[in-house]
Amino acid sequence: MQHQKNSMIALRTATMDDLALLRYWDEQPHVIAADPNDDWGWETELGHQPVWREQLIAELEDRPIGFVQIIDPALEDTHYWGDVPSGLRAIDIWIGEQRDLGKGYGTQMMRLALARCFSTTEVSAVLIDPFCSNLRAHRFYERLGFLFVEKRRFGEDECFVYRLDRHRYCDAS
Numbered sequence: 225m226q227h228q229k230n231s232m233i234a235l236r237t238a239t240m241d242d243l244a245l246l247r248y249w250d251e252q253p254h255v256i257a258a259d260p261n262d263d264w265g266w267e268t269e270l271g272h273q274p275v276w277r278e279q280l281i282a283e284l285e286d287r288p289i290g291f292v293q294i295i296d297p298a299l300e301d302t303h304y305w306g307d308v309p310s311g312l313r314a315i316d317i318w319i320g321e322q323r324d325l326g327k328g329y330g331t332q333m334m335r336l337a338l339a340r341c342f343s344t345t346e347v348s349a350v351l352i353d354p355f356c357s358n359l360r361a362h363r364f365y366e367r368l369g370f371l372f373v374e375k376r377r378f379g380e381d382e383c384f385v386y387r388l389d390r391h392r393y394c395d396a397s
Contacts, residue, residue, distance in 0.1 A: 233332040235292060235340070238279040240270050245281075245288055249320035258318060258358065276300050278340070282333045289329055290319045292337045297351065304378065311348040313341040334368055338393060348390050353383040362386075369393060 238246070246266045249255055269279065276299035282290040293316040297305035305314060315337050319325050341350050354361035356375060362384060366372075370386035377383070 232285050233289075233329060233336060234283050234286075235280040235333070235336050236283060238270060238281045238291070242281055242288070243267065243270060245320070246270075246291065249291065249318070252320065252322060254322050254325065255318055255320070258355070258361070274299075274301065280337075282329070282336075284324075284329060288320065289324045290317065290333055292317050292333055294337055294341060305351065308351075311346050312351055313347055313349075314351040314353070315341070316352075330364065331368070334364075338368070338388070342390055342393055350388045350393075352386045353378060354386070356382045356384055 243266055246264070250264065250266075276296040278292075278294045280292040280294070281288050282292060295314050296310075297308045297312050297314045298310045300314075305312075315334070317330065317333055317337065319330055319333075338350060341347050350370075351373075352365055352370060353376070354365065362372075365386045365388075368388065369392045370388045371392070373385040373387050375382065376385050
């Protein structure tokens, strides 16, 4: 099992043992508000480990607090991001419990995820797609160095696409 630490936060691979927890987090109002039209199908996804995806649980001193997914959008099987070049990664991230919001944990989780993405030299940039209406997320990603690319519709969702290029990441680290 891979672990990566930053301060008190560690990322570990999500397993079937996390199924009940992920289902529970999916029912939390703040998680639904961030992604109301998505059904992750955890039973299937946790048992499916393609080379293009990592599903990670963030833990604070061994207490699960959030989820991070890192994908290679060029290889991802649904082609959610469309026709994109190789060398990119896309990240989904959320905090599971309302009480853990606003404490800097998301920033630590995102920094760990970005370090993981950019540890591979062929990765040139990372993409994210918060809802257009999620101003708090926009500010969060902009503080981390992401730049707005475009407004884009993904299925039923109106999103902003943000991108963090390797040179901006290196300058900010």
